[in-house]
Amino acid sequence: xxxDLKDLYQEVIIDHNRSPRNxxxxxxxxxxxxxxxxxxxxxxxxxxxxxxxxITDVSFDGSGCAISVASASLMTDSLKGxxxxxxxxxxxxxxxxxxxxxxxxxxxxxxxGKLAALAGVKEYPARVKCATLCWHxxxxxxxxxxxxxTTE
Amino acid sequence: MSETNxxxxxxxxxxxxxxxxxxxxxxxxxxxxxxxYLDNAATSQKPMQxxxxxxxxxxxxxxxxxxxxxxxxxxATTDYEQARGKVRNFINAGSDEEIIFVRGAxxxxxxxxxxxxxxxxxxxxxxxxxxxxxxxxxxxxxxLCEQTGAVLKIIPINDDGELIMEEFEKLLGPKxxxxxxxxxxxxxxxxxxxxxxxxxxxxxxxxxxxxxxQAAPHAAVDVQELDCDFYVFSGHKLxxxxxxxxxxxKTHLLEAMPPWQGGGxxxxxxxxxxxxxxxxxxxxxxxxxxxxxxxxxxxxxxxVNAIGLDAITAYEHDLLEYATAxxxxxxxxxxxxxxxxxxxxxxxxxxxxxxxxxGTILDHEGVAIRTGHHCTxxxxxxxxxxxxxxxxxxxxxxxxxxxxxxxxxxxxxxxxA
Numbered sequence: 188x189x190x191d192l193k194d195l196y197q198e199v200i201i202d203h204n205r206s207p208r209n210x211x212x213x214x215x216x217x218x219x220x221x222x223x224x225x226x227x228x229x230x231x232x233x234x235x236x237x238x239x240x241x242i243t244d245v246s247f248d249g250s251g252c253a254i255s256v257a258s259a260s261l262m263t264d265s266l267k268g269x270x271x272x273x274x275x276x277x278x279x280x281x282x283x284x285x286x287x288x289x290x291x292x293x294x295x296x297x298x299x300g301k302l303a304a305l306a307g308v309k310e311y312p313a314r315v316k317c318a319t320l321c322w323h324x325x326x327x328x329x330x331x332x333x334x335x336x337t338t339e
Numbered sequence: 340m341s342e343t344n345x346x347x348x349x350x351x352x353x354x355x356x357x358x359x360x361x362x363x364x365x366x367x368x369x370x371x372x373x374x375x376y377l378d379n380a381a382t383s384q385k386p387m388q389x390x391x392x393x394x395x396x397x398x399x400x401x402x403x404x405x406x407x408x409x410x411x412x413x414x415a416t417t418d419y420e421q422a423r424g425k426v427r428n429f430i431n432a433g434s435d436e437e438i439i440f441v442r443g444a445x446x447x448x449x450x451x452x453x454x455x456x457x458x459x460x461x462x463x464x465x466x467x468x469x470x471x472x473x474x475x476x477x478x479x480x481x482x483l484c485e486q487t488g489a490v491l492k493i494i495p496i497n498d499d500g501e502l503i504m505e506e507f508e509k510l511l512g513p514k515x516x517x518x519x520x521x522x523x524x525x526x527x528x529x530x531x532x533x534x535x536x537x538x539x540x541x542x543x544x545x546x547x548x549x550x551x552x553q554a555a556p557h558a559a560v561d562v563q564e565l566d567c568d569f570y571v572f573s574g575h576k577l578x579x580x581x582x583x584x585x586x587x588x589k590t591h592l593l594e595a596m597p598p599w600q601g602g603g604x605x606x607x608x609x610x611x612x613x614x615x616x617x618x619x620x621x622x623x624x625x626x627x628x629x630x631x632x633x634x635x636x637x638x639x640x641x642x643v644n645a646i647g648l649d650a651i652t653a654y655e656h657d658l659l660e661y662a663t664a665x666x667x668x669x670x671x672x673x674x675x676x677x678x679x680x681x682x683x684x685x686x687x688x689x690x691x692x693x694x695x696x697x698g699t700i701l702d703h704e705g706v707a708i709r710t711g712h713h714c715t716x717x718x719x720x721x722x723x724x725x726x727x728x729x730x731x732x733x734x735x736x737x738x739x740x741x742x743x744x745x746x747x748x749x750x751x752x753x754x755x756a
Contacts, residue, residue, distance in 0.1 A: 192703050196696075196754050205691070227695050228712050228725040250725050252693035253755070311699060 194307035195314075196253065199261075204253035209246040209263035222249075222324030222336040224316055229255045233324045240271045247324075252317050254308060259321035261302050271329055277302075278322045285309045285318055353646065353654045359735050361386035361642075372705030375740045380525050380553060380684055380731035381709050382575045385639070389579055392638035396631045403627055405604055419630055422637030423620070429640045430570060431561040432587050436619035439593070440633050443584035444552040445475040447571030448519070450586055450623065451548055452479040454596040455569075456517065459546075462488030465514040467545070469494035469502055469531075470721055471524045474714040476550045480519065489516070496721060500527035500676040508539065515545040522554035526715040526729070527676030528659075528684030530558070537567050546592070552576055556733070557655060557682040559648040562587050574632060578733075579639035583632030586623070593619050600625040651734045655683040658732045662741045669748055675727045683732035686713075689748070692755050694728040700754055701728075704747035 213234035222231040229251035236244040245263045250256075262281075266274055280295045285308045290296060296303055308318045320336075327336035359365055362384050367374050376384060396418065402411035404419050426438050441447045460466075466480050466489055484491055492515075494507045502520075511518075518540035523530050537547045548569040554560060555572035562570050569592070574583040588596075598605055598616055602625035607615040616622045643651070662685050666672055671690035689697060698710035709729045712719045719725060730744055 192700060192754055195699065201755065226711065228716075228719065230725070252695035254696070256693075314695070314699060317695065 195311060197304045197307065199301060199304035200253060200257040203257035203260040207247075207256050207260040209260065211246055211248055213244055213246045218328040218331065220324045220328035220336060222320050222327070224251075224255070224320050226316065227252065227255075229317065229320055231255070231259060231320055231324050233259075233321065233328050235325075235328050237271065242266050242269050242271065242274060247321065251320070252314075254305070254314050254317040255320050258305055258318045261304065262321045262325065265300055265302055266325070274325065274329070278325065281305075281322060282319070285315055352657070353650055353734060355654075355735060355737055358646065359737075361388065362735055363387065363390075365735060369705045369707070370703050375706040375736075375743045377730040377732060377736065377740070377744060378707045378709045379556070379733040379736075380576070380713075380729065382581065383556060383578045383733055384735070385578055385580070385635075386642050388642045389635050389638045393580065393631050393635045396634050401631075404630055405621070415630055418634045418637070419628075422633045422640075425637040425640045426585050429560075429644070430555075430585075430587055431563050433563060434590065437587055437590055437593065439586040439588065439620045439623045440628050441571075441584050441586050441623075442582055442629070443573040443575070444550055444571040445479075445573075445584075447569075447584055447586035448476055448548065448550065449479045450599045451519075451569050451571075451588070452483045454599045454623075455546065455592065456480075456483045456489075457486060458595075458597060460487040460489040460516055463514060464489040464516040465492050465510075465512070466490070466517040466519065467492045467494060467507070467510050467515055467540075468519050469507075469521070470496045470717050471500065471502070471527060471529065471531075471715065472519075472521050472717070473525055473550065473552070474716070475552075476519055476521060477717070480517075490514075493717075494520075496718075498722075499678050500524065500529050500718075501678045502529075502531055502536075504532065504535070507536065511539060511543045511545070513543070515540065515543050517548065518545045519548035519550065521550040521552075522560075523551075523557060523682050524676070524715070524718075525553045525684070526686055526713040526718045526727070527678065528681040528686065528731075529676060529678035530554075530680040530682060533567070534565060537565055541566070553682065553684075556643070558652055568592055574636040574639065577636070577639050578642060579636035580629070580632040583629045583636050585636075590619065593623070598622050598625065602626045604628075646734065654734055655732055658736060658738065658741065659683040659685070661738055662730065662732065662744070665741060665745045666748075669745065669752075671752065672748065675722050675724065683736075684729060685731070686727040686729045688724055688727050689751065692751055694726040696755070697728045697748070697751050700751040701744070701747045704743070704750055706730075706744055706747045708744075 216234035217237050218235040220233050231249035234246045245266045247259045283291050323336040400414045402415045404416040423435050423438050492510045540547045546568045549567045551572040556577045570587040575581040605625040675686040694710040711726050
């Protein structure tokens with residue numbers, strides 16, 4: 188079976204790569220983490236502002252391929268206003284979306300929202316790390332790890 | 340004139356269609372398109388002659404070497420040692436004992452660093468390498484520096500990806516003990532003036548090491564003419580098997596060096612009081628080596644010799660010129676590595692398309708290239724890019740395949756338009 192390139196490079200992804208949302212440093216972040224993919228050299232800094240376990244603001248900067256930039260852009264968009272627990276659940280759903288053969292159920296798909304645009308990544312195993320870098324970085328920001336997150 | 344006609348006008352100096360018949364792997368489809376394999380700098384494909392040599396060894400001759408009196412062991416030993424002779428002739432070494440079989444160029448450099456370097460370097464001694472080295476010619480020296488207190492000095496490169504030779508001259512001095520330089524850059528394609536480097540290093544009594552991983556498949560090498568002290572290369576980039584490579588060293592240096600690894604096959608006599616090491620080259624070949632790999636490498640050298648390295652060099656030069664001209668016409672494409680003297684390696688970046696996205700889209704079009712930092716992160720830092728896309732050509736590639744590459748790059752531009 189041959190996959191259409193457009194399944195991977197959906198318009199949403201091209202758009203978020205070209206004009207990433209929430210790009211830049213936060214003024215007063217409460218948590219910061221650095222992500223690095225040694226295989227591709229993708230670098231990502233994530234800035235989080237949390238208040239009572241709620242993510243009030245989030246942004247990122249760095250450099251990477253279209254998949255990693257779009258993924259970070261979409262992720263930051265979907266994290267605002269979520270509790271830390273909800274953010275962790277979202278990561279789990281997202282992980283299922285790009286790792287499992289079957290897409291998640293309708294309810295989970297709905298909670299993923301625009302993140303569903305990254306579903307095509309599962310057909311490109313070499314690119315899964317690009318899509319998950321920002322989420323691993325989020326994890327280390329939430330866990331307060333001081334060393335850079337990696338996809339290894 | 341249409342673009343295809345330009346390709347038609349290039350008269351290949353090799354019978355490439357005939358050569359391609361020797362490489363079964365090239366005749367397949369990837370993503371429903373005929374495979375265009377342009378990742379030869381990472382590893383090359385293997386002709387049937389090499390595959391058959393491996394097959395014959397395992398089907399008819401498999402036995403351990405240098406230790407059996409039985410017929411199979413004698414056959415295996417003969418074939419293994421004949422391959423050593425082929426390697427010696429291939430790089431014009433003075434004798435078989437100067438040819439050490441290792442796992443690859445990386446292991447060769449590590450062996451030199453740990454055996455020669457650890458024995459001879461003192462705190463403050465200097466090792467000169469360059470910005471364009473592969474990590475395999477950086478990290479072993481960093482390890483050695485940690486162990487001995489020696490200091491690493493780096494020859495910078497210019498924006499064409501050439502060594503700045505005036506800076507090299509300035510780095511040379513009484514403390515220089517080792518100069519270890521890549522013959523041809525895997526990331527940039529640059530052919531370095533190694534003869535000049537060796538001559539100048541020797542004026543300062545420094546030992547010279549040439550990393551020939553990319554040179555062996557593309558250019559004729561004569562270690563005696565170069566007068567380098569060590570030369571290393573890998574079999575798998577030379578159309579041979581993975582897991583086998585060559586360390587050439589001058590006899591007097593190898594003789595003075597302690598063994599790197601101990602074990603079987605590298606000794607004359609072992610007792611708990613005293614162990615006598617074997618003579619060269621066996622002193623550096625502890626344990627059962629990659630016998631099939633060595634025999635396969637011998638077959639690969641026969642294959643390359645039959646075509647002729649001069650003919651290969653000439654043909655690949657035409658391929659590179661054609662590819663460079665076509666790539667330069669692609670809007671938003673910037674070549675990384677524009678040295679005056681280059682082999683057929685085309686590193687590039689695209690405006691607003693990350694190399695990994697280029698790689699995925701090209702693969703979708705059946706075109707295999709490498710994307711990333713190519714194990715040369717300091718080169719990426721110099722050019723201020725996180726990664727490049729790299730197409731690297733071998734003598735079995737065609738002008739039509741260059742056209743396929745360019746068409747696939749145009750496709751990537753469409754996707755990101």
